[in-house]
Amino acid sequence: MDDKTLQVGFVGLGMMGTPMSRNLARAGVGLRVYDADADRTRTVASELGVAGVVDPAELAACDVIVTMLPTSAIVRSVFLNGDGALRIPLRQGTVVVDMSSSDPTETVATGRALAAFGVRLVDAPVSGGVPRAADGTLAIMMGADDEDAAALAERVVEPMSRSVYRTGGLGTGDAMKALNNFVAGAAFAATSEALIAGRQFGLDPQLMIDILNDSTGQSFSSTHVFGPHVVAEKYASGFSLPLITKDIRIARDLQRGMGRDAPVCEAVASSFEDALDALGGVDHTAAHRFWSGETR
Template sequence: MSGGTSPVAGVRTVGFIGLGTMGDPMVTNIASSGAFERVLVHDVDVERAAALAARIGAEAAADITHLSACEVVVLMLPTSAIVRAVLVDDDGAPRIPSPRGTVYVDMSSSDPTETVETGRLLAAAGLHLVDAPVSGARERAIAGTLAIMMGADDEDAAGRAVPVVDTMSARIFRTGGLGTGHAMKALNNFVAAAAYTASTEALTAGARFGLDPAVMVDIFNASTGQSFVTTHVLPDHIVDGRFASGFALPLMTKDVRIAQKVQRATGHDAPVCDAVAGALGDALDALGNVDHTRAYEFWNER
């Protein structure tokens, strides 16, 4: 995206809430794009926000109400419950005194049913919620090449969100109304988690039968078993023993459980999703907050 402000969308000031593993590089790309006059950042870790703001030429908003100056506010938080708690109080009133027409963009991996409810509360105050979760992990967040799944009920709001999201993305997929982006993200992560569960199970069986795990991965990647898991996760974090993908086990488990809810809402059985959720849940109970690749160690020992 070219420098300067965005006259079509009228977005000059952008806010960003949540400066963790993904949020840090994402807002760095927003600031470095030169497309907006001001970028304001906020995090519960005030020192982290101040340090990041200094590094990328943004402004740290110690108080979340300072984000009322923004036309678009992006959120990258652990759960939809936290997103709701940040945006509305217990009575459903907005916490940030934003003017009518402000667009909030939830790029977290959120529960779509909760997204729809939060959007309803914001809409009552004349505010807009767009869901735009991401896929691509930290390396693509750094490169600004994330895939985005965007859901929105209001096309004008989506139009104002797009110039901001463009600075972080290689491609934006429009998925439908509000909540559909988050539903798609959960289902995508279920597919990835299923591939991870199946491929690590195969590695364990193969190793016990005398196969070399590194050779197995090479064969997966030259055969029909190939996936993102076999090309990136297995060689970089399982075979080499690094276990540092940057995607936490609680987050993967949460996403698969959201996918379970989405599938149950459609009224059909989802035995594979149930099995993957169960396997991840067992690992989470045993290991706690670790990188999701550590689940392999638990399954292997069990």
């Protein structure tokens, strides 16, 4: 089977899923797309010139099904009923590639349930945000227990990625993604705290960002997020506060489950949870406004 004859289903056409599916369409695979929002499915399918399906069961003929969804519980619900039976009549040998930011323990459990039906699960969460989803340069962290499944998954994700890191067994990609987003969240929270203190002391916020980006305090957040979204007060990075909080909680719970003392992760999770409780489903950059006292 070459890449042009691969039949690929893509589930989840949100901020990340739509540009990711666009890159798959450009690669020329046989693509079917699905979203719980039927209007979104029709719009994206029409834009890409691919098949849009109204029922996930229509993906049963696909060789590979990619998911890009908010939580691992939702990923599981696409494929399995509450009693563990298959919701979609998948063929034995089908590969499911979950590119969501999922809970690694839930991913392992879902993988075991699917394996009972001969379906192979690969976790392949991504990093890079909407801009890198659009230009096909995402960093992908891939965990798998089945080498053949991983090899097929790698062929499918290649048009969406700049680099694929094989992290180990099933669930390790999700663990790496959660830990990465904890580090990113910590950098965002620390940069916010510094900007709030600096502004109070009389420093110009944009000048502070310029200096951080030319100094040892530089991070992805300071380089790509703070100037256009915090200093400019746009708060529209495309990554929501509920999602980053979820990922940091996963990292915290992972460390708790291993019996580790993780004071930094605990503090970062608490800070984001406080902002989420106050602000709800806003862009994650708006947490800066809450921490600065603007929204209280």
